[in-house]
Amino acid sequence: MTIHYPNGTQYRPQPVNQPEHAKSALVKHGGRGMTLEQEINESNQYYLAHDIAVIHKKPTPIQIVKVDYPKRSAAVIREAYFRRPSTTDYNGIYRGRYIDFDAKETKEKTRFPLDNFHQHQVEHMRSCLKQGGICFGLIKFVTLDQLYLLKATDLINYWDAQGSAKGRKSIPLTAFQTLAIPIKYSLNPTIAYLDAVDQLI
Numbered sequence: 001m002t003i004h005y006p007n008g009t010q011y012r013p014q015p016v017n018q019p020e021h022a023k024s025a026l027v028k029h030g031g032r033g034m035t036l037e038q039e040i041n042e043s044n045q046y047y048l049a050h051d052i053a054v055i056h057k058k059p060t061p062i063q064i065v066k067v068d069y070p071k072r073s074a075a076v077i078r079e080a081y082f083r084r085p086s087t088t089d090y091n092g093i094y095r096g097r098y099i100d101f102d103a104k105e106t107k108e109k110t111r112f113p114l115d116n117f118h119q120h121q122v123e124h125m126r127s128c129l130k131q132g133g134i135c136f137g138l139i140k141f142v143t144l145d146q147l148y149l150l151k152a153t154d155l156i157n158y159w160d161a162q163g164s165a166k167g168r169k170s171i172p173l174t175a176f177q178t179l180a181i182p183i184k185y186s187l188n189p190t191i192a193y194l195d196a197v198d199q200l201i
Contacts, residue, residue, distance in 0.1 A: 039190045044056065055093070058091060094134075098128070100128045102121060103137070105139075106139070109143050110172065111171065112141070113170045126156060137150045147185075149181040150179065182196075
């Protein structure tokens, strides 16, 4: 299936090819080889079932333009467009506060490339912060099997500095170790990221 952004460019997903030792680490730490999105979705189901929070993945609005019908009982989407640029991946309510965040993975070992985010996502976070929302990124260094909660304010600072003479196109791992909140894997939920959110409230 071909999917296009509103400006007409083709959407090309960027799968993360995990080395074998990283995959085994995920299994060891409770992720069972799942992607970060799957881990978050499972954690959100736990939070919802236990009346802790109501947080869901946002649906992506897609305009279907070409469908094939190989059988009367089955339809195959061949081409589609995003109706509008997506904002962030997740939002919801926790302890009476609006939560809004995005999840990203990288195979890099020493830095997180800022081009994993898009301008409209950063602007969305900026707008949410102005209204008192809690915004952040859940960033996973797949090869290192390390997961961090990075506050939107810190992400925005690095994003805005890109254009300056001393700006950089990535956030170093050392900055995560200094600024971000590390998140450990557990049994229930798989990712206890709301424990890290408690440090932001």
